[in-house]
Amino acid sequence: MRIADAVVPAEWADQTLVLAEFGGGRTETAPVTWAQQVMWRAAERSGSNHRFMNLRRTVPVSERVRADLPSVTRALGLLVSRHGALRTRVRSIDGELRQEVAAAGQLPLLVAPGEADGSAAARQAAARLADVAFDHAAEWPLRVALVTVDDRVRQVVLVFSHSAVDAYAVDVVLRDLRLILLRGALRTPPGPQSAQVAREQRGVDQARSARAVERWVREFARLPHPPMDQVGPGLSPRVRRGTLVSSAVDRAARLIAARQRVSVSAVLLAATTALAAGRDSSTVCGLFTMAHNRFRADYADAVANIGQIGMCVVELTDRPAFGELLPRIWRAALTGYRHAYYDPAALRRSFQDAGHDPETAFLPYYYFNDVRLAGGGVETVPVVSEKQLRAATADSSFGWVDGIERAAWHRLTHVVDEPGAAGLTLSVDTRFVAVDTVEPFLRDLEELLVTAAFREVPWPWTPSSTVAGS
Numbered sequence: 001m002r003i004a005d006a007v008v009p010a011e012w013a014d015q016t017l018v019l020a021e022f023g024g025g026r027t028e029t030a031p032v033t034w035a036q037q038v039m040w041r042a043a044e045r046s047g048s049n050h051r052f053m054n055l056r057r058t059v060p061v062s063e064r065v066r067a068d069l070p071s072v073t074r075a076l077g078l079l080v081s082r083h084g085a086l087r088t089r090v091r092s093i094d095g096e097l098r099q100e101v102a103a104a105g106q107l108p109l110l111v112a113p114g115e116a117d118g119s120a121a122a123r124q125a126a127a128r129l130a131d132v133a134f135d136h137a138a139e140w141p142l143r144v145a146l147v148t149v150d151d152r153v154r155q156v157v158l159v160f161s162h163s164a165v166d167a168y169a170v171d172v173v174l175r176d177l178r179l180i181l182l183r184g185a186l187r188t189p190p191g192p193q194s195a196q197v198a199r200e201q202r203g204v205d206q207a208r209s210a211r212a213v214e215r216w217v218r219e220f221a222r223l224p225h226p227p228m229d230q231v232g233p234g235l236s237p238r239v240r241r242g243t244l245v246s247s248a249v250d251r252a253a254r255l256i257a258a259r260q261r262v263s264v265s266a267v268l269l270a271a272t273t274a275l276a277a278g279r280d281s282s283t284v285c286g287l288f289t290m291a292h293n294r295f296r297a298d299y300a301d302a303v304a305n306i307g308q309i310g311m312c313v314v315e316l317t318d319r320p321a322f323g324e325l326l327p328r329i330w331r332a333a334l335t336g337y338r339h340a341y342y343d344p345a346a347l348r349r350s351f352q353d354a355g356h357d358p359e360t361a362f363l364p365y366y367y368f369n370d371v372r373l374a375g376g377g378v379e380t381v382p383v384v385s386e387k388q389l390r391a392a393t394a395d396s397s398f399g400w401v402d403g404i405e406r407a408a409w410h411r412l413t414h415v416v417d418e419p420g421a422a423g424l425t426l427s428v429d430t431r432f433v434a435v436d437t438v439e440p441f442l443r444d445l446e447e448l449l450v451t452a453a454f455r456e457v458p459w460p461w462t463p464s465s466t467v468a469g470s
Helices: 034-046 069-082 119-130 167-183 194-201 206-220 247-258 263-279 322-338 342-351 385-396 435-451
Strands: 016-021 030-032 053-061 088-093 096-101 104-112 142-149 152-159 239-246 284-291 310-317 366-371 397-404 411-418 421-429
Touching: 016 053, 016 069, 030 194, 030 247, 030 435, 034 096, 034 194, 034 206, 034 310, 053 119, 053 167, 069 104, 069 142, 069 152, 069 167, 096 119, 104 119, 119 152, 167 194, 167 239, 206 310, 206 342, 239 247, 239 322, 239 385, 239 435, 247 263, 247 322, 247 385, 247 421, 247 435, 263 435, 310 322, 322 435, 385 435, 397 421, 397 435, 421 435
Parallel strands: 104 142, 284 366, 366 411
Antiparallel strands: 016 104, 030 096, 053 152, 088 096, 142 152, 239 397, 239 421, 284 310, 411 421
């Protein structure tokens, strides 16, 4: 369905819509960023995975701001005017992906009535907007719903396409939205946008890419390359995914992070790695995780998708306890992050030159991605007893989500925001990991973290007798 100059999902038919006018200067085209290249290649190989690709956020509207419908509509127009990445479409031109930034246009906003503080209606709107894949060639990479109560906007629901922005960019955009709602405008210039980042990657960033690719090839040679023994023919779809929503995981990880002086993401990465590698006799572990790539001061406020995969190599010869493993994982992750900014085409060529098949080289290893807002830092340390934390595990819920046909790794873990909790999704290639081990693995991960929050856990870090096989 077309509204003004934009396509919106057909599901919006017969809904109340308003249009936010935006204007940002000139029309421009640019290549896609390195991260976008990887995303499109993955979509071509495996199909679009919009449940992970659509990033949902909700902003409660402060009582201090003018929140009538025209005022909030104007604020959203200013927001899109400020950030070129939010008024960008991606199209194939002569066989090459290009991003096209519009100088001006209109963003359709869905208006949804709510009750009380509007939070219930906001959750429904977020689920509805995120449940449809974006049409990146025709649709703006941002969908918005305004939840109104008594002629006042109480909640702004935003769903971003991960093709245009990553989780850190979303954080920047939400900060700017709150300030525009409060002040009416922003006078400071925005950070770099997607088109600028892509042009710099084709130019001044090539030397950094070459160093990163060299390190990848050298470190990958250190890893064991075990044969992948099949446990079955594989289901259809091949990769099955289960999600555990747990407040206990969220609080336990924050307790451990504060004690160890590392990030919450590092704690979750270490716990996932510990369980997955606990029964492996290898002395070296390879894991792959997403890096935000905000290493340059001028990229701290970048609104683009620039996150790429970093490779972490961890020595396990001495079979460390979990508390000893944590700083080791943290240091390995930081090293991996420093070398996670590279041209993916150059990396594929270098792997092929070294005798590796880029399509299957990573299958024996593990992948981890924390896509929660603010990257999982330690903002608050919960005050909770072990008894209370263990009681909270009874409220944890497990469920299956849609599978996908293929993945580069045989085991993948994603962390997402849930109200008052962390959502852990484990994806497994059912040729190599039995599907009935998914829930036990996630329950063991929860148990490991709850235990480690109060006492040391020795190698092999398995809190119970049930561990997912690899």
